[in-house]
Amino acid sequence: MNEFWKDFPIIQEQLNETCELIKQQVKVRNKEIEQALIDLTFSGGKLLRPAFFFLFAQMGDSQKQDHQQLIKIAASIEILHMATLVHDDIIDDSPLRRGAETIQARYGKDIAVYTGDLLFTEFFELLAETMNGSDFLHTNASAMKRLLLGELDQMHTRYKKDITVFDYLRSVNGKTAELFSLSCLEGAHFGYASKEIQRLAARIGRNIGIAFQVYDDILDYSANSKTLKKPVLEDLSQGVYTLPLIFALQKSPETFYPYLEKEAAITAEQAMELGQLVHTFDGVNDAKDFAKKVTQKALIDIQKLPDCLGKEQLEQLTHLLLQRSF
């Protein structure tokens, strides 16, 4: 984490405090699980969501802010994210996360189920401490629900040969963009920024979240067009079709159907061919164009924010994250 934020010293310090709080929060009797959760906290995740939270908090009124409350809310966001990671790793049977063994790989799926549940509880506990009586309790409950519905939507459209951009975006909106949007909105709200900034924050967060996920899905198809990364092979065999494939598929269903019909039985070689075809039919380029447009929307909204260090850094961060060259 620290390396990534070296040019953002204020944010870096706030994120360090957030990690320390998470470490305090995940204390359980089972020391192995506690250690696994601490490892996950400090394992080099960028803590993007808390970072966006703090950037938007800077646009508020620092006189009114409660520093401890902000740290706790930032921790609640990261803990909710961690809970979904732990459960996602069960679903995906992932051996590694951020270079370290996943909880499901190390301790088994049983413990991973309860560990994720425990993190949901920590999330809930932090909300009870920081926003009891606020409308944001509902906002959080709704966000968590949309996040899970996004995951369920993704499962629901597995192996769906006529999957649409709409299906994809609906799922991404829930599973990724919702939490980015919440992070930005909560930063603005609990930082005492104006209603107008809060409105922009929610929208900027949503667009950044969508672009972030699209670029992430593009990365699986990139490197060079002759190779496919492991995640895309897994995604394909699990029936998860992402934007580059969807764009290509729409141009020539008859080319892709024979591959998709194999479902889980698709071989590595066939997946390679399919990856190649996604490039041939411009799926990767189309997805890049799409992501650029969404990023542009976010950047236009960022321009509308009041001038301050937070705004500058937000712009910088958006470029850093989303204007990657491929």
Next chain:
Amino acid sequence: MNEFWKDFPIIQEQLNETCELIKQQVKVRNKEIEQALIDLTFSGGKLLRPAFFFLFAQMGDSQKQDHQQLIKIAASIEILHMATLVHDDIIDDSPLRRGAETIQARYGKDIAVYTGDLLFTEFFELLAETMNGSDFLHTNASAMKRLLLGELDQMHTRYKKDITVFDYLRSVNGKTAELFSLSCLEGAHFGYASKEIQRLAARIGRNIGIAFQVYDDILDYSANSKTLKKPVLEDLSQGVYTLPLIFALQKSPETFYPYLEKEAAITAEQAMELGQLVHTFDGVNDAKDFAKKVTQKALIDIQKLPDCLGKEQLEQLTHLLLQRSF
């Protein structure tokens, strides 16, 4: 459900309303999952926890009560319980629950993980609707945490040959008694009963919960001493040692160690022998005595409650549930 509550018509009606609300609450785009959740709601679970909630609500001030709030809180309790059932079934690899196929068996563990998560969210959403601003938000967060820690404790003591009664009770206190205690306490609190009744409610609920779990564990060893029920065989091979075994084990560790050392490799035949030995060393009788004492404590506390229909029914229900003959 209906059959069990036929002598408690008021409770029966309230439980029906609670189930209808849960049905409304679990609406999701994936109709299969929605149906699975509705099936789970109406599949003949006794809804004991909401029932205890309503019984204690009767001891309050009906003039002050908000009927819709009570139904929602009762639903939140049952939904939290359902969430743990869905996740427990993943851990235990259970094919059936209340005679119907479990979500994990029917839709796979992946969907079961998210379905349980979704129920945790529904729980949280109902709390945001009914007790935002109340201290009971913390109470619920803590209860949910203790519940999960109880599950993790049970995992932590798997195959532990020197497991103690304390280990067992600590786990039961969390995984079972906590939610019974919360149900009774919340009924009294949101029913506007006095602080004294609330204090008794929490304690009565806890003791009923403990006795309920101990009897449940005894049932696995009973029927007759020559047979063992399937659950106990599974519990043994999964390293879950319950009170009858723990009591017997303490009297003669050298008798039991050779069996327990086999861990997951214990055969059905060896488990049968072990079940027999639990009887020989009076483990079942000792556990029954223990459960009776705990039930007695609850009944003494119930006597301290003000006279009303709720009190009578609570007594009746406690006898019905916990004074079963073996």
